[in-house]
Amino acid sequence: MLEAKGLYSYYGKSPILQDVAFSVEQGGFLGIVGRNGVGKTTLLRTIMGLTDRATGQLSFDGESLLAMRTPRRAGAGIAYIPQGREVIPRFTVRENLLMGMFPRKDRSRTIPEHIFELFPILAEFIDRRGGDLSGGQQQQLAIGRALAMDPKILLLDEPTEGIQPNIVQQLEDVMRRLNKEMGLTIVLVEQNTRFVRQTADNFVLLDKGRVALRGRGEELTSDVVDQYLAL
Template sequence: MLEAHNLYSFYGKSPILQDLNVKVNQGSFTCVMGRNGVGKTTLLRTIMGLTDTTSGSMRFEGKDLSSLPTHKRATLGIGYIPQGREVIPRFTVRENIIMGTYARTDGKRTLPHHILELFPILKEFMNRRGGDLSGGQQQQLAIARALAMDPKILLLDEPTEGIQPNIVKDIEDVLVRLNREFGITIVLVDHNVKYARKVADQFIVLDKGRISVQGGPEDLTSDVVDKYLTF
């Protein structure tokens, strides 16, 4: 579904990602892991076309992404939930979600019903401004907004960071449902080794902009955790 070969990505003249080869299968759940500053966020931003320059090849469902601007990548079905959530604080919950529909190619601008079933708290706060929600509620809103575009794949950058534990569990459960029940491919940047071992089909460990380890959950051993993931 998503493939990168010999991928380099730059901010200015500095290479952040170096010679990455990544393959994400349709319907899979991939966890991208590593210590802070190793290139995890840059990988997701590169897929979305948000870094300065790239080299190598990157394809989504066989389509070359290299010349496509970010909004065109979104219309292909690539949903992105960045760190910091980036909800629009003065827009209501409803307006924030409807914004996601503008990446749809079928012209629908209605609020998808299944989103409210996944995030019932948002149904209660539909007319509340996004800036008045708690951090966890804003994260749920950011995911709901991405789902409104009817994505084929979701890229999530540490969606549970700094969020109260009960909402962390809710978000983790929703991601599993989106993958298992709705068939949405998930690429998740996360530090939770236990969760990765439980839900991921594959994991990618980055170190200094390169892939150090890649494999299935059985390959996420204690030695790998100690060498690349322990702070």
């Protein structure tokens, strides 16, 4: 479904990603790991067309993404949840969810019920402003907003950052359900390697903008973490 070969991505003249290659099959779950500053967020932003320039090959559903503007990528079914969530604080939960529906090809403005099944707190707080929610609740809202567009693939950047442990466990359960039961393709950037090991089919480890290691999710062992990720 999503494939990159020889991918370079730039901010200004500086290549942040260099010769990156990976692939994600439909219904797959890819974890992206690495130390801070190695290009993980840049990779997701490149998929969404949010860097200054990208070269090489990057395709989604067999169609090249590099010539597409960001709104067209969203319309093609790519949903992106950035680090920091970017919930609109003055909008209610309902309004935030409705914002996520604008890329839908069917033009539906009826919030899908499965979002409230996955995140019951959103139904309870449907008329509460996004800025009044806790960090964990905002993360649930951000994921719900992305799901409202009925995506083919979900890109998540550090969803467990600053989240209380019980919500992290809930997010893990939701990610597994979305992927395994609903067949949603997921690409996850995450510092929590246990979370990646528990949820992802495969992982790619970035170092200085390049792929340093790849493998099955269960192969993201403590030895790998000590070798590549320990400070």
